[in-house]
Amino acid sequence: MNQAAVTLDGLTRTYRSRAGSVHALRGVTHVVQRGTFTAIMGPSGSGKSTLLQLAAGLDRPTSGRVTIGDTRLDKLNETALTRFRRTSMAFVFQSYNLLDSLTAFDNVALPARLAGRRADRAGVLAALAHVGLRDQARRRPSELSGGQQQRVAIARAVYGRPDVLFADEPTGALDRGTGRDVLELLRSLTQGGQSVVMVTHDPLAASFADGVLFLADGQIVGHLARADAGQIAAAMNELER
Amino acid sequence: MLALARQTVRSSWRGYLGAFVALLFGVVLIAVTTTLIGSVDATSNLPGVTADQRTQLDDLAAMFGMMSAVSAFMALFVVGSTFGFVVASRRRELGLLRLVGATPRQVRRLLLGESTVVAAAATTVGCLLGTMLAPAVLDLVRTIGITTLHLEAPSPWIAWVVAAPAGAVVALLGVWRSARRASRITPSAALREAAVERTRPSIVQLAVAIVCFGGLVTAIVLAADLPPLFALVASILLPEVVVIGLLSIGPAVIPRLAALLARPFVDRDVAARLARDEVRGAVRTTAAVAAPVMAISAIAGSLLLSLSFTADWTTAQDRSRLRAPLVVEAGSPGATAAVAADPTVAVADVRRQVTLQRDEDGRPGSPDEVEIVDLATASTARSLTATRGSIDDLRGPSVAVTTTWVTDAGIGLGGTVAFWIDGDRVPLRVVAVVPDAPDLYGELLIPAGLVPPTTDGPVFVVPHGDASATRDSLRRTLAGTDSRILDASAWIDATAAQTRQANNVGFTVLLGPAGLYAAIAIVNATLIGASQRRRQRELVQLLGASPDQVRRAAIWQAGLVCGTALLLGGATTAVLGWLVRRAITADLAAVPMTIPWLPLLAIGVVCLLLTVSATAAGLSSRK
Numbered sequence: 001m002n003q004a005a006v007t008l009d010g011l012t013r014t015y016r017s018r019a020g021s022v023h024a025l026r027g028v029t030h031v032v033q034r035g036t037f038t039a040i041m042g043p044s045g046s047g048k049s050t051l052l053q054l055a056a057g058l059d060r061p062t063s064g065r066v067t068i069g070d071t072r073l074d075k076l077n078e079t080a081l082t083r084f085r086r087t088s089m090a091f092v093f094q095s096y097n098l099l100d101s102l103t104a105f106d107n108v109a110l111p112a113r114l115a116g117r118r119a120d121r122a123g124v125l126a127a128l129a130h131v132g133l134r135d136q137a138r139r140r141p142s143e144l145s146g147g148q149q150q151r152v153a154i155a156r157a158v159y160g161r162p163d164v165l166f167a168d169e170p171t172g173a174l175d176r177g178t179g180r181d182v183l184e185l186l187r188s189l190t191q192g193g194q195s196v197v198m199v200t201h202d203p204l205a206a207s208f209a210d211g212v213l214f215l216a217d218g219q220i221v222g223h224l225a226r227a228d229a230g231q232i233a234a235a236m237n238e239l240e241r
Numbered sequence: 242m243l244a245l246a247r248q249t250v251r252s253s254w255r256g257y258l259g260a261f262v263a264l265l266f267g268v269v270l271i272a273v274t275t276t277l278i279g280s281v282d283a284t285s286n287l288p289g290v291t292a293d294q295r296t297q298l299d300d301l302a303a304m305f306g307m308m309s310a311v312s313a314f315m316a317l318f319v320v321g322s323t324f325g326f327v328v329a330s331r332r333r334e335l336g337l338l339r340l341v342g343a344t345p346r347q348v349r350r351l352l353l354g355e356s357t358v359v360a361a362a363a364t365t366v367g368c369l370l371g372t373m374l375a376p377a378v379l380d381l382v383r384t385i386g387i388t389t390l391h392l393e394a395p396s397p398w399i400a401w402v403v404a405a406p407a408g409a410v411v412a413l414l415g416v417w418r419s420a421r422r423a424s425r426i427t428p429s430a431a432l433r434e435a436a437v438e439r440t441r442p443s444i445v446q447l448a449v450a451i452v453c454f455g456g457l458v459t460a461i462v463l464a465a466d467l468p469p470l471f472a473l474v475a476s477i478l479l480p481e482v483v484v485i486g487l488l489s490i491g492p493a494v495i496p497r498l499a500a501l502l503a504r505p506f507v508d509r510d511v512a513a514r515l516a517r518d519e520v521r522g523a524v525r526t527t528a529a530v531a532a533p534v535m536a537i538s539a540i541a542g543s544l545l546l547s548l549s550f551t552a553d554w555t556t557a558q559d560r561s562r563l564r565a566p567l568v569v570e571a572g573s574p575g576a577t578a579a580v581a582a583d584p585t586v587a588v589a590d591v592r593r594q595v596t597l598q599r600d601e602d603g604r605p606g607s608p609d610e611v612e613i614v615d616l617a618t619a620s621t622a623r624s625l626t627a628t629r630g631s632i633d634d635l636r637g638p639s640v641a642v643t644t645t646w647v648t649d650a651g652i653g654l655g656g657t658v659a660f661w662i663d664g665d666r667v668p669l670r671v672v673a674v675v676p677d678a679p680d681l682y683g684e685l686l687i688p689a690g691l692v693p694p695t696t697d698g699p700v701f702v703v704p705h706g707d708a709s710a711t712r713d714s715l716r717r718t719l720a721g722t723d724s725r726i727l728d729a730s731a732w733i734d735a736t737a738a739q740t741r742q743a744n745n746v747g748f749t750v751l752l753g754p755a756g757l758y759a760a761i762a763i764v765n766a767t768l769i770g771a772s773q774r775r776r777q778r779e780l781v782q783l784l785g786a787s788p789d790q791v792r793r794a795a796i797w798q799a800g801l802v803c804g805t806a807l808l809l810g811g812a813t814t815a816v817l818g819w820l821v822r823r824a825i826t827a828d829l830a831a832v833p834m835t836i837p838w839l840p841l842l843a844i845g846v847v848c849l850l851l852t853v854s855a856t857a858a859g860l861s862s863r864k
Contacts, residue, residue: 058340058429079344085428086342097337101249111342113245156341
């Protein structure tokens with residue numbers, strides 16, 4: 001079985017505007033192994049979020065290619081990509097990205113329903129229980145706190161048992177305690193063989209990951225494995241100098 | 242997807258309220274119009290309705306049909322723009338759906354499902370409301386003097402059968418484009434706070450605009466060759482075409498024009514600057530608020546101007562043809578004969594008409610008003626001359642026709658028109674084409690002696706000598722007969738006033754509902770726009786704008802958008818007015834020009850007031 005969960009091969013992304021071309025990524029190559037938690041760090045404008053979007057197939061690279069497991073994303077059209085995303089990927093973002101009109105339960109069950117499957121009630125409730133929100137299943141997002149909303153988003157990501165979970169600043173809007181809970185949750189996923197790729201600018205958050213990738217000016221400029229927050233902060237300081 | 246659609250409509254009902262109201266009103270309007278047309282039909286089939294009344298009813302049905310077409314047009318694009326708004330305001334939510342696995346097709350189906358929920362609700366309520374309103378509307382039609390007949394209400398299911406599917410079709414067509422646009426939203430839209438709104442029109446939109454403006458240019462090029470009445474019809478239909486053209490490139494044109502309009506003020510008032518930037522940034526809101534203002538000002542303005550110019554044209558035709566210095570409106574049957582017998586009168590030319598049935602496939606068909614003319618008197622008093630053929634040939638089984646009739650019917654000089662007279666089919670040869678003069682003679686003229694006249698109109702009097710002596714003499718002759726003796730010019734003025742009054746009634750019927758629709762649409766779009774700008778407004782306040790500045794900026798914005806729309810509507814009106822004017826002056830040189838400034842300005846002021854007060858209401862309701 002292929003041990004690579006996400007393979008990034010020579011990715012570049014250039015945005016053209018009237019003011020000229022902006023090179024957001026300049027040839028990024030990296031492999032995320034199955035069952036690992038990878039953090040991507042870098043100064044503002046270094047291309048972190050662009051990299052995440054390309055890896056998740058939310059945007060198409062100018063050149064290079066992305067492979068998730070054995071599937072090359074450039075070979076898929078929009079509908080096929082959507083179907084693939086449904087089964088293989090999940091997302092957690094800084095703004096919680098829940099549908100306001102749906103209850104926590106319905107939000108978690110939505111991807112399954114979109115895929116034309118019946119949402120299995122016990123499974124959805126188990127996912128909510130996993131993030132400690134079993135009793136809040138009937139509440140709508142507006143009735144939940146920020147941390148609770150983020151945990152619903154994680155429950156939604158967990159429920160589908162995707163191969164890869166992409167997270168962009170998942171703790172950015174949370175207090176330290178709630179943020180820690182969320183990161184523990186993400187970390188626990190890797191034990192089941194799932195991979196997590198997280199963009200963050202917080203060294204403490206990155207310290208929960210197995211490896212940290214540093215990005216600057218659209219290129220990978222460094223890598224740390226099993227580092228603590230202090231080491232990561234020092235590396236970041238070096239980059240931003 | 243329908244279950245999800247139900248849930249999303251329930252939670253985002255505010256956005257859909259506008260679509261619901263727009264659609265509800267459309268369905269009510271269609272139901273009422275169908276009832277009106279149905280009642281005209283039911284009434285004309287009643288025994289005892291004369292040919293005259295039947296003609297009046299036919300005209301009425303045609304007018305209602307035109308009204309419903311204009312209204313359906315307004316309904317379609319108002320519903321369309323409201324759904325467009327709903328989609329634009331839910332970009333993030335729809336992007337999120339795509340992110341968690343909805344395919345483009347599923348997003349499209351969701352939107353269609355939502356519109357189905359809204360359409361079902363609006364259609365049900367609309368049909369019931371339409372049925373309840375129908376008797377009141379039938380009474381109203383009589384009260385404002387559109388018809389003297391008592392209109393019979395048809396069975397209500399006729400209105401339902403037409404209105405319910407029409408409502409559903411309008412909703413579906415309205416949402417179709419928005420749903421397609423929604424299905425193209427990428428998953429990454431969920432990650433962005435606000436998308437840069439696209440201003441460049443798509444290829445299809447550009448093509449639509451080119452076709453629409455191409456039509457306008459063709460009409461302008463052909464203007465001088467168009468018969469005046471054709472130009473009038475064009476001025477009713479072309480505004481819609483121009484409006485569609487303008488709307489398809491609206492996001493590219495309207496915000497830029499509004500910003501240009503704001504230029505003189507931006508350095509003087511920071512609120513005007515804020516408004517200018519907002520108008521330029523939120524192109525979709527700007528275009529959506531401008532749309533109904535532009536549509537109604539272009540459509541109503543063009544119709545007002547064209548009707549007025551056409552009235553000018555008929556009056557000028559009357560003036561250039563009428564040679565008789567005096568006109569007598571006889572008050573009793575004997576009075577007409579008395580005028581002719583007066584010794585001071587040289588020529589007494591009586592306007593006589595009869596209703597004849599045209600031959601349709603060997604059977605008596607639709608009735609036509611036919612003028613019976615005495616050549617000797619009519620050529621003196623009404624300068625009846627032929628532009629083609631010879632008026633002297635109007636003897637025996639022959640007919641003279643007007644220029645407009647030739648264009649309308651497609652039968653020219655040498656052709657044959659058959660009528661049914663006393664149970665016989667009588668073919669009449671077209672021997673002359675005469676210029677139009679609608680108040681002096683009708684479109685079809687036959688010689689005296691073919692049929693006895695049924696109605697006597699005014700008598701055009703040419704005196705032997707001095708007109709004032711004849712007037713005095715006639716005053717004595719006609720004393721006690723309730724007749725009126727008028728100078729030619731005064732008679733023409735009175736006739737023109739009558740025409741303009743009839744025009745006003747027609748205008749009200751044609752555009753009344755569409756105007757009401759536009760008013761709802763203006764308020765609707767303004768309120769939705771205001772609610773969408775709430776976050777922006779709160780941010781500006783956070784940065785130190787006083788409540789007064791925020792309010793002023795909103796009102797500036799309303800003014801700028803409405804002003805731009807009125808400018809475009811006004812330009813459309815001016816171009817189409819010119820088109821009609823050109824067609825008229827090609828026909829007749831010295832035509833006076835009456836521009837109905839007051840109603841035209843009233844349209845602008847009402848639109849401006851509606852936009853500004855809706856903006857103020859939007860501000861106060863969310864303090």
